[in-house]
Amino acid sequence: MSTPPTASALLDRPAWPAKRLAIWGAIALVLALLPAAITNGYYLTLATNVAITMILTLSLNFTIGRIGLFSLAHSAFLGIGAYLTAILAQRHGVSPWLTLPVAIAGSCTAAAIIGVPVLRLRGMFLSVATLAFGLFAEVFARQASDVTGGAYGITGIPPLVLFGIPLRGTGMYLVALTVLLLTALILENIRLSRFGRAIAASRDNEPAAAAAGIDIARTRLAGFILSAGFAATAGWVYAFFHLTLNPYVLSLDITFVWLFIVLVGGLGSMRGTAAATVLLGIGPELLGFASTQQVLISGILVLVVVLLAPRGIGGLIEDMEHRIKGTTHG
Amino acid sequence: MEFLPLILLSGLQVGCVYAMMALSYFVIINATGILNFAQGEWMMLSAVFGAALITAQLPYPLAVLCAIGGATLVSLLAERLVIRPLQGRNADINTLVVALLGILVVVRYSTGLIFGREEVRLDGPLPAEPMILGDSLFILPQTLFVFGATATVFAGLWLFLHRTTFGRSFRIAAIDPLGAQIVGVDLGRVRFAAFAIGGLIAAILAWLYGPLYAAGYLMGEAPGVKGFIALIIGGLVSPLGALTGGLLLGLFEVATAYYIGSLYSEGIAFVMLMLFLFVRPQGLIASRWRLG
Secondary structure, eight states: OOSOOOHHHHHSOOOOOHHHHHHHHHHHHHHHHHHHHOOOHHHHHHHHHHHHHHHHHHHHHIIIIIIOOOOOOHHHHHHHHHHHHHIIIIISOOOHHHHHHHHHHHHHHHHHHHHHHHTTSOHHHHHHHHHHHHHHHHHHHHHOHHHHOGGGOBOOOOOOEETTEEOOTHHHHHHHHHHHHHHHHHHHHHHHSHHHHHHHHHHHOHHHHHHTTOOHHHHHHHHHHHHHHHHHHHHHHHHHHHSOBOGGGGOHHHHHHHHHHHHHHOTTOHHHHHHHHHHHHHHHHHTTOOHHHHHHHHHHHHHHHHHHOTTHHHHHHHHHHHHHHTOOOO | OTTHHHHHHHHHHHHHHHHHHHHHHHHHHHHHSOOOTTHHHHHHHHHHHHHHHHHTTOOHHHHHHHHHHHHHHHHHHHIIIIIHHHHHTTOOHHHHHHHHHHHHHHHHHHHHHHHOSSOBOOOOSSOSSOEEOSSSOEEOHHHHHHHHHHHHHHHHHHHHHHHSHHHHHHHHHHHOHHHHHHTTOOHHHHHHHHHHHHHHHHHHHHHHHGGGSOBOTTTTHHHHHHHHHHHHHHOSSSHHHHHHHHHHHHHHHHHHHHHTOHHHHHHHHHHHHHHHHHHOTTOSSOOSOOOO
C-alpha cells in the first residue's frame, strides 16, 4: 500500500485474482460432486431445494442489500416465471429450454411495469406496495383457473431433456446448481462493475451519486428488473424440478422467509446469505420440524438477530476475519 | 340497476372494514412514522381468541371484551419488546420493517400452532337473520352493526385527537417531533398510546369482519394489505383520508365483482394503488407526508 492507486486503477474494474478463482472453482467442484456422496434421494431433494432457494435469496439480497429497495414482490417474479414455464411446456408443447427466455422476459416486463411507479416510493411504502403486488399475484393464481389451474395448479409438466435424457434427481440438482453458480458469479461481477458501484452510490448517497452523473431512478429500475430475472430463472428451475405447480409458490409467507434469510445472513453479504440459506433450509428439516413451523422458526430467528446481532451472520464472519487478520474495521 | 342498492350496501360494508384497518395504520403512522405491517394480525388474534373463548362457554360480552383486551395487550407487548428497543438504538427503517414482519410471522404462525389451522365461525353480536326491506332488498343486522361501529370508532378517534390534550399531543408529534419534545410531549408515551389505540381499533375490527367471513390464523393478510392501500388512496393526513379511501376501495371492489367478474375485483385494489401512486401520490385528502 505504499503507492497510491492511479486514476485508471480506480475506474477499471478490479481483476479477479487467481486465489478467488480457485476458491470459486473448488466450491463448484465440491457441490457438483455432492450427489456422488448423497445416496439418499431425500437429501438430494433437500439439496436441490436449498440451491433453488439460494438463487432467490442471493437475488433478494442484491435487491435489498445492494440497491437498497425493500421489495417484497420476489415471490410474484418467481411465480410469473414458474407459471409461464409450466403453461408453455405443459399446455402448448413448447420446448422446455425455450421457456427459459420467455419466463425471464415475462418477469422482467412485470418488474419494469410495476417498478416505474413503485420505485418512487420509499422505505416502508415501497415494501407494502410490492407486498400488494405479491398478494395480487397470489390471488390471481388462485382464482384465474382457466389460465393457472386455480388452487390445484398445473400438473404433468414434461421434464427438461438434455441429449435425449430427461433430467430428474441428480440431473435437476446439477441444473439448479449451475443456475445458482451463474447467479452468484453474475452478482459478484456486478458488485465490482461500474453498474454495481453506481447502484451502491445511489444507495449510500443520492445527491453525490446524482452529482457524479448517475441516473438514480434508471439505475435502480435496472437493478430491480435484473433481480426479477433471477427470480424468474429460479421459477423455471422450480417448475422442472417439481413438475407440478400450485399457488403455494406465490405465498407471501415464503417471501418473508427469504427476507428473513437475507437478514439473518446480514444485509448485502453474499457469504452470509448463502450460509443462512443452508442453515435455515436444512436445519429445521433435519431437526424434524414441519415446513409450516419453518416459517415460525425463521420469524423468531430474525427477531433475535435484529435485536441482538443487527449485522447478521455476514457481520459475524467479517468480525472473525478481522480478528484473525488482527485488524479492526470501521 | 335493480341490484344497485345491494351493491352499495355491500360495498360500503367492505369499505368500512378497509377504513377501520386504514385508521389503525393511520393512528400509528401519524404519531410514530411507523407503518405497522402486523396490524392485520391483531385483528386475527382478537377473532381467533374470541372464537375459542365462545367455544369455551364464556358469556358472549365477556368473550368479546377479553378477546379485544388480549389482542391489544399483544400489540403493546410488541411495542415494548421489539419496537422500543429498536427505536432506542436508532435502528434504520429497513430493520424496523423486518422486525415488524418478524412480529407478523411469529404472531400468525404461533396462533396457527396454538389454536389450530381450521377456520371457525365467529358469531356476530346481532342475530343472523336478514331483515327484508323490499322486493330484492334485504340487510343483515351485522351490516348495520358494521356501519354503526365504524361511525362510532371514527367519531371517537376524532374527538380524542381534537378535543383532548393528550390527543392533541399526538398531532403535534406527527407535525414536528422535535418541537413536540420541546413543549413537553413525551414521545415514548405517545408511541405506546398509538400502539394501544391502533391495536384496539384492529381488535374491534375483528368483530365487524370476523362474523362476515370466519376466524382463522390467515384472516389478517388480505384486509391488512387492503387497509394500507385504502390509506394511500385516501391520504395519510387525517382520519378522513382513511374513511374516504376505505369506502371508495370497498365500493369499487364490489362493483367490479358484480359488473366485470370476481376475478378482477381482487386486482382492482392493486390497480387503484398503482393509479394513485402515478397520478396522485399524496392521496385524495391532500397530505403533507412525502412518499417519494
